[in-house]
Structures are given as C-alpha cells and as structure tokens.
Amino acid sequence: MAWTRKILRVNLTQGSCVSEALNMEWAAQYLGQRGLASRYLVSEIDPKVDPLSPENKIIYATGPLTGTMASTGGRYSVVTKGPLTGVIACSNSGGFFGAELKFAGWDMIIVEGKAPTPVYLHIENERAELLPADDLWGTTVWSTEATLKKRHQDPLLRVSSIGRAGENQVLFAAIVNDLHRAAGRSGVGAVMGSKNLKAIAVRGTRGVGNIADAKAFMAAATAGKKVLAENAVTGQGLPTYGTQVLMNVINEMGALPTRNHRDVEFEGARKISAEAMHEKRASDGRAHLVTNQACFGCTIACGRISRIDETHFSVETKPEYWGANGGLEYEAAWALGSANGVDDLEALQFANLLCNEDGMDPISFGATVGAVMELYDLGILSKEEIGLEAPFGSAEALCRLAEMTARGEGFGKILGQGSKRVCAKYGKPELSMTVKGQEFPAYDGRALQGMGLAYATSNRGACHLRGYMVSSEVFGIPVKTDPRETAGKPEMLKAFQDATAVVDSSGLCVFTTFAWTMNDIQPQIQAACEGEWSQESLLQMGERIWNLERDFNLAAGITGKDDTLPPRLLNEPCKTGGSKGMVAEIGKMLPEYYSLRGWTPDGVPTAATRSRLGL
CATH class of the missing domain: 3.60.9.10 (Aldehyde ferredoxin oxidoreductase, N-terminal domain)
Structure with a gap:
C-alpha cells in the first residue's frame, strides 16, 4: 500500500x-x-x-x-x-x-x-x-x-x-x-x-510496514542503488563536488548569468566553485569544505558541510558561525555570487548561513540583491535609500543586506518583497529577472534555449527543477542536444516536466534522474503501491498533475501572456562566450509546446485534454 x-x-x-x-x-x-x-x-x-x-x-x-x-x-x-x-x-x-x-x-x-x-x-x-x-x-x-x-x-x-x-x-x-x-x-x-x-x-516510531510486495520492492530498490553507484554523476561527481560541480562548467559554456543577467560569464567563477571549496586556505590551512552529507536514505550524498574562515570580516566577531555548517549548493553560490559579481567564497557562505538560519530562499534573495545592485549602478537607488554602498561585486553589501533582510531592518523590508516588486517600485520593472514573479535560477535562457522555455512555462514561476533541460543541453542525459538550438526542445521539455512530476509525487529526489529512467523508477513504485502502475500510466499521471497546476493558475488570473521571459533575455544578445549574439527564442518554441500539451494557442488546456486526463 x-x-x-x-x-x-x-x-x-x-x-x-x-x-x-x-x-x-x-x-x-x-x-x-x-x-x-x-x-x-x-x-x-x-x-x-x-x-x-x-x-x-x-x-x-x-x-x-x-x-x-x-x-x-x-x-x-x-x-x-x-x-x-x-x-x-x-x-x-x-x-x-x-x-x-x-x-x-x-x-x-x-x-x-x-x-x-x-x-x-x-x-x-x-x-x-x-x-x-x-x-x-x-x-x-x-x-x-x-x-x-x-x-x-x-x-x-x-x-x-x-x-x-x-x-x-x-x-x-x-x-x-x-x-x-x-x-x-x-x-x-x-x-x-x-x-x-x-x-x-x-x-515517529512506527516505520513503514505496508509495502505491497516487499520482496519485489527490495529487489527493485537494490537494483536502483546499483545504477546510481555506477553512474558518473550520481556515483562520483555529486558525492565529491556536490551541485557546485556545475559552476565552472556553466561558466565556460557562457551560460552563467552574471550581474543581474547583464553578462553570461563571470570572471570570478573559479574562486567560488566546487574546486575552490576543496582548496586549503592560506589563513588557516584548512579547506572550506569539511565533508559531504546525505539526506534520509540517500546513497548520493550531494550535501555540503563547510567551515567558514574565522578571520573573515563577516564572522570575525561572531564565533557562533565558526564551526562546521551547511555548505553552498550551486544555485545558492550562483545567486549570492555571480548574480551580484561577488567572488568572495566566505561572504557567500556567510550569506547562505543567514538564509538557512532565518529561513530565506537564497536564489530569490541573491537575485533580488543583483537587481538592487543594478538599480544602484544606474543611480536610481542611492546609498541613503539603501543604507549602504551597494555596487556590483561588494561582498560587504551582500552580507549586510542578508542581515537586514533576515531581520526585517531598514531597506531589508523592501528587498524582502522580491525583485519584481522592488524594480516596479523604482520604475524599472524590466530589470527584474523573473517569470511569474519568481527569480531565475543559475542558467541563462539565451545560452540554453531549452531552459529558457522551461522557465517561461513553469507552473511555479522561474524554476530549473520542474524540467531540468540542463541534463540534455549540458550533460547529454538522456541524449545530447545543442543548447543553442530550438528544434526538438518543446517535445523534450514536456517529457521532462511530466516525468519530474512523477518523481516529485513519489517521495524520491529528482537528482536520481541523472542516472535513473522510468525503467528504474516504475518497478519501485509498482512494488510499493497497490494497483497497476505502468510507465504509460505514470507519465500520464505526470501530465495530469501539470495540467491540474495549469488550471489552478489560469483560475488565479495567470494566462499564456505570462509564459514569457524578461525583455533583457528576449532582446539583449549575449555579449561573450559560446552563446555570443544569442537571445531567447521563446516565440519559436511556445506554439509547438502548447500544441504538444493539447492546449489552445492561448495556452488553455482544451476540453479534450481535460477529458483525456480526467480533470
């Protein structure tokens, strides 16, 4: 059961x-x-x-x-x-x-x-x-x-x-x-x-004792663990370097959003990368990274445990942060670092600790700081309004703004409303790098066309985990696609989105899909749950979930017009790297995506689609 x-x-x-x-x-x-x-x-x-x-x-x-x-x-x-x-x-x-x-x-x-x-x-x-x-x-x-x-x-x-x-x-x-x-x-x-x-x-002390077919489940789960252990990403890359393994990779592709998406390459990426976390510091001879860490039942262990430099300005008078604590993931390191032009690893760790300690999303926080720094750079926000100097690259500003936002002090109250509201308040809504009000994660939608479409169509606003096209466009999983091309991306994205909805509903982590396909996941669900759970029925279930979420959003007032990206990504070409000269080609992909989904040209699920999915 x-x-x-x-x-x-x-x-x-x-x-x-x-x-x-x-x-x-x-x-x-x-x-x-x-x-x-x-x-x-x-x-x-x-x-x-x-x-x-x-x-x-x-x-x-x-x-x-x-x-x-x-x-x-x-x-x-x-x-x-x-x-x-x-x-x-x-x-x-x-x-x-x-x-x-x-x-x-x-x-x-x-x-x-x-x-x-x-x-x-x-x-x-x-x-x-x-x-x-x-x-x-x-x-x-x-x-x-x-x-x-x-x-x-x-x-x-x-x-x-x-x-x-x-x-x-x-x-x-x-x-x-x-x-x-x-x-x-x-x-x-x-x-x-x-x-x-x-x-x-x-x-809870009761355990889980109601598996439908315990022997079959044990066999399927054991086989799944073997696949994870033998895969280069889940068996080697993530345990050793965590998600931070992506920092240098994405930067070298020219797909690392930098300084509020003004640029796609960050000159300081190496200083805040997974490799940098492994290096010993000159100040104390210790590495930033202490060890990796796993969640319940996980054989990948991508989590990081880090130790901050006790002599760093952010913590030199705060011994409560000197011990080993949760370390930087890629998305947080990007948002707190590259998005703001900050290459101080210890400052990133301090801001990340504040996000953990007081419960803030480091992606949205860091990306909002990036927007604030651009408003400051343009002279729209002043030192007097913010309460401090906030140029791109300022580790001091990053750390202080983290404290102000967590505590609800001064300008922190404004920053805590997110970049969409901050940029609108100061007359520059186009500087908010968001979809449906949620800030982008760590991939540029011009350099990775499939990710651009994923952001635009995500039901929860800009999100990388709802359809992780990076798997295909960067890692070649399950097949390698050219990140600069739009052909075939709508079909692949729909498949990713539907499959991810299944994983998210099962109790499993989406990181398993670097190694697992439905051939590995379906037997575990089938053995654990009563009833029939074929791959076809599971993928249709994923599609049903996606359309259920879409219907809710439509009823909430979100329409196909919101399936878009900020003007910067649509109109300002990348300046450097392998994506130089490119913009996000959403207009080429969205009509095909809607058609594949069984939606009208306006992005509304048709009566036939709703009937087929039992909505």
Missing part, C-alpha cells in the same frame, strides 16, 4: 487536530506528495485567495516511497498558493523530516485558518497537539529546533520551522528542516508565518 492512508487536518483558528482518511481514489490518480497535495489544495481553496490570508491553506505531504529503503526516499513537499508569485507553489525538501512524518503514521498535514497567537504543532505518532510558541516567535530556525528538542527531551525530534523571515512576511521566506534543508522557493515560509505557525515537530 505504501500510504498510511491518514491525513492530519489542523485548524489553527479552532485549535483542533483531526485525523481523516486519505482519499484513495485521488491517490490512484496523483500518487502522493506534489500531485496529491495539489489535488487537495485546488479542491479546497479559491484560486484567487490572498496567499497571506487565513483562507489560504498549506499542505505538508509525503510520497508513497518516503521513508522506505528506496534511495533518496526522504522527500516531502509543501504545497500552497505562493505569495511571491500568486500561483500554485510546491516546494520540495530533503533531510529527515519527511521520513519522520511518515514514521509517525501520516501521509499529509493540511493546515488551515490562523492561530490567534503563535503556536507550534507537536506530533508523536498518532497524537497531535498545538502548543504555545510565544517564546519561539522572533527566534531563528536553529534556535527553534534546539529549543524544541530540549523542551521535549528528544534529540531525535525532527523539526520543520520558519525563522524571522517567515514571521516578517519576506515573500521568499522558506521553511527549513534539519537546520539546513529547505522547502525553499515561492514564499511558503511567509504563508506559514501569516498563520502564526512557527514550527512542526515530529517524532
């Missing part, structure tokens, strides 16, 4: 925690996690609801493979209407919290209403209660986790919480679990903060 068949419904307004049966008809159509939680959300809220109002809901969801022996089977998702974008938000996180929730006997938590005063949710197996969190309000994620473990006298308690960013309604606030793992994008932390919910603390 793989599911626990139980949902915990928490009404914060009433202060109630009630168990209810999982809708197994929906589980058969949407599997779990991203798909199933989205199905619940669209059935329970008005798509036009204010994301920060009590009428919005926030759903924590596991997948059927969460907590099992499947490699990377530790994922959970947070689904809500996102305040940064106004569209459906689904943020995925690893660590150990998701598996613990499953061990406690729950597939999902649906949180609704708003508590009159700050609270946290404590779950111990089937027992759930809301407890006062007044003393936790105003504290960081790290402090919250330590306090709750001590309070409940349980070092194995798993905590998912918001920091001050979520409390202060930073629109890109994250929900952080296990200190350094996050449901990071789209502002899910701000929704949690708007409900006066500080944290969810879970302890």
Whole structure:
C-alpha cells in the first residue's frame, strides 16, 4: 500500500487536530506528495485567495516511497498558493523530516485558518497537539529546533520551522528542516508565518510496514542503488563536488548569468566553485569544505558541510558561525555570487548561513540583491535609500543586506518583497529577472534555449527543477542536444516536466534522474503501491498533475501572456562566450509546446485534454 492512508487536518483558528482518511481514489490518480497535495489544495481553496490570508491553506505531504529503503526516499513537499508569485507553489525538501512524518503514521498535514497567537504543532505518532510558541516567535530556525528538542527531551525530534523571515512576511521566506534543508522557493515560509505557525515537530516510531510486495520492492530498490553507484554523476561527481560541480562548467559554456543577467560569464567563477571549496586556505590551512552529507536514505550524498574562515570580516566577531555548517549548493553560490559579481567564497557562505538560519530562499534573495545592485549602478537607488554602498561585486553589501533582510531592518523590508516588486517600485520593472514573479535560477535562457522555455512555462514561476533541460543541453542525459538550438526542445521539455512530476509525487529526489529512467523508477513504485502502475500510466499521471497546476493558475488570473521571459533575455544578445549574439527564442518554441500539451494557442488546456486526463 505504501500510504498510511491518514491525513492530519489542523485548524489553527479552532485549535483542533483531526485525523481523516486519505482519499484513495485521488491517490490512484496523483500518487502522493506534489500531485496529491495539489489535488487537495485546488479542491479546497479559491484560486484567487490572498496567499497571506487565513483562507489560504498549506499542505505538508509525503510520497508513497518516503521513508522506505528506496534511495533518496526522504522527500516531502509543501504545497500552497505562493505569495511571491500568486500561483500554485510546491516546494520540495530533503533531510529527515519527511521520513519522520511518515514514521509517525501520516501521509499529509493540511493546515488551515490562523492561530490567534503563535503556536507550534507537536506530533508523536498518532497524537497531535498545538502548543504555545510565544517564546519561539522572533527566534531563528536553529534556535527553534534546539529549543524544541530540549523542551521535549528528544534529540531525535525532527523539526520543520520558519525563522524571522517567515514571521516578517519576506515573500521568499522558506521553511527549513534539519537546520539546513529547505522547502525553499515561492514564499511558503511567509504563508506559514501569516498563520502564526512557527514550527512542526515530529517524532515517529512506527516505520513503514505496508509495502505491497516487499520482496519485489527490495529487489527493485537494490537494483536502483546499483545504477546510481555506477553512474558518473550520481556515483562520483555529486558525492565529491556536490551541485557546485556545475559552476565552472556553466561558466565556460557562457551560460552563467552574471550581474543581474547583464553578462553570461563571470570572471570570478573559479574562486567560488566546487574546486575552490576543496582548496586549503592560506589563513588557516584548512579547506572550506569539511565533508559531504546525505539526506534520509540517500546513497548520493550531494550535501555540503563547510567551515567558514574565522578571520573573515563577516564572522570575525561572531564565533557562533565558526564551526562546521551547511555548505553552498550551486544555485545558492550562483545567486549570492555571480548574480551580484561577488567572488568572495566566505561572504557567500556567510550569506547562505543567514538564509538557512532565518529561513530565506537564497536564489530569490541573491537575485533580488543583483537587481538592487543594478538599480544602484544606474543611480536610481542611492546609498541613503539603501543604507549602504551597494555596487556590483561588494561582498560587504551582500552580507549586510542578508542581515537586514533576515531581520526585517531598514531597506531589508523592501528587498524582502522580491525583485519584481522592488524594480516596479523604482520604475524599472524590466530589470527584474523573473517569470511569474519568481527569480531565475543559475542558467541563462539565451545560452540554453531549452531552459529558457522551461522557465517561461513553469507552473511555479522561474524554476530549473520542474524540467531540468540542463541534463540534455549540458550533460547529454538522456541524449545530447545543442543548447543553442530550438528544434526538438518543446517535445523534450514536456517529457521532462511530466516525468519530474512523477518523481516529485513519489517521495524520491529528482537528482536520481541523472542516472535513473522510468525503467528504474516504475518497478519501485509498482512494488510499493497497490494497483497497476505502468510507465504509460505514470507519465500520464505526470501530465495530469501539470495540467491540474495549469488550471489552478489560469483560475488565479495567470494566462499564456505570462509564459514569457524578461525583455533583457528576449532582446539583449549575449555579449561573450559560446552563446555570443544569442537571445531567447521563446516565440519559436511556445506554439509547438502548447500544441504538444493539447492546449489552445492561448495556452488553455482544451476540453479534450481535460477529458483525456480526467480533470
């Protein structure tokens, strides 16, 4: 069965925690996690609801493979209407919290209403209660986790919480679990903060004992682990260098967005790369990188544990940051570094620690700083308005702005609204590098045409993980495509998007797909879950999820006109590198993409498509 068949419904307004049966008809159509939680959300809220109002809901969801022996089977998702974008938000996180929730006997938590005063949710197996969190309000994620473990006298308690960013309604606030793992994008932390919910603390001791065919599942999971171990990316590259392995690769391709996408090559990329993290510092003879780290059940272990230089200006009087802590991932290193022209590795690590500690998405934060630095460069923003000098390349400005935003101080309150609102406020909306209000990740859509289309069509705003065309355009997985060409990209992107929706709904990590195909994933789902789960039915399920999300966004007021990129990417050619002279050719690809999806020329799913998918 793989599911626990139980949902915990928490009404914060009433202060109630009630168990209810999982809708197994929906589980058969949407599997779990991203798909199933989205199905619940669209059935329970008005798509036009204010994301920060009590009428919005926030759903924590596991997948059927969460907590099992499947490699990377530790994922959970947070689904809500996102305040940064106004569209459906689904943020995925690893660590150990998701598996613990499953061990406690729950597939999902649906949180609704708003508590009159700050609270946290404590779950111990089937027992759930809301407890006062007044003393936790105003504290960081790290402090919250330590306090709750001590309070409940349980070092194995798993905590998912918001920091001050979520409390202060930073629109890109994250929900952080296990200190350094996050449901990071789209502002899910701000929704949690708007409900006066500080944290969810879970302890589960029941395990997962309801696999449909245990012997077949063990065989499929073991075979899957062997494939991961023997693959160059999942068995060697990611364990050794983490996602940061991409920094020099993308830069050398001329696809690394730099200084708010003004450029596509960063002269300082080498200084903030994975290789730099391995080198010993002159100051103390130690490497920045201490070791790698794995989430629950993961055999890849791409996480980083780093030690900041104690003599660096950002921490020389802050010994609390001197020890080993969560290290830089590629997206964070890009957003805090190249996007702002900052090549100081220690400054990037400090800003990243603040994002973890106070619950902020480092991608949106860093990209918004890039927009602010361009506004400063153009003379639109002054030192007096920001409170400091903020030229491109300033490590000092990056670190100070991180502190100001996390704490809600001064200009940090404005920066916390994201680049779309900041740039509109100062009369330069075209300088916001966003789609549907969400900031770009670390790939230029002019240099990688497929990624440009992925950004434009993503249901949660600009996102690399909804259809990771980098796999094909950079790594040649599953086939090598020319990043500069548009032909064939719509078909491949649709396939990636549908397959990713399956992975996101299963409880597995999308990084497995560097090595795994549906030939590896389908047997694990089939053995774990009751019913028939063919590759064809799974991919149709992925397509169903994609169209469900699209329908919600259309009802929320987002149309095909929003499937586009900023003017800079459409009109300003790349200046250097292999992509020199190129712009994003969205207009060439979008009509074919809509047709392949079974949508009208305006981007609306047709009646026939809805009927075929059972929507």
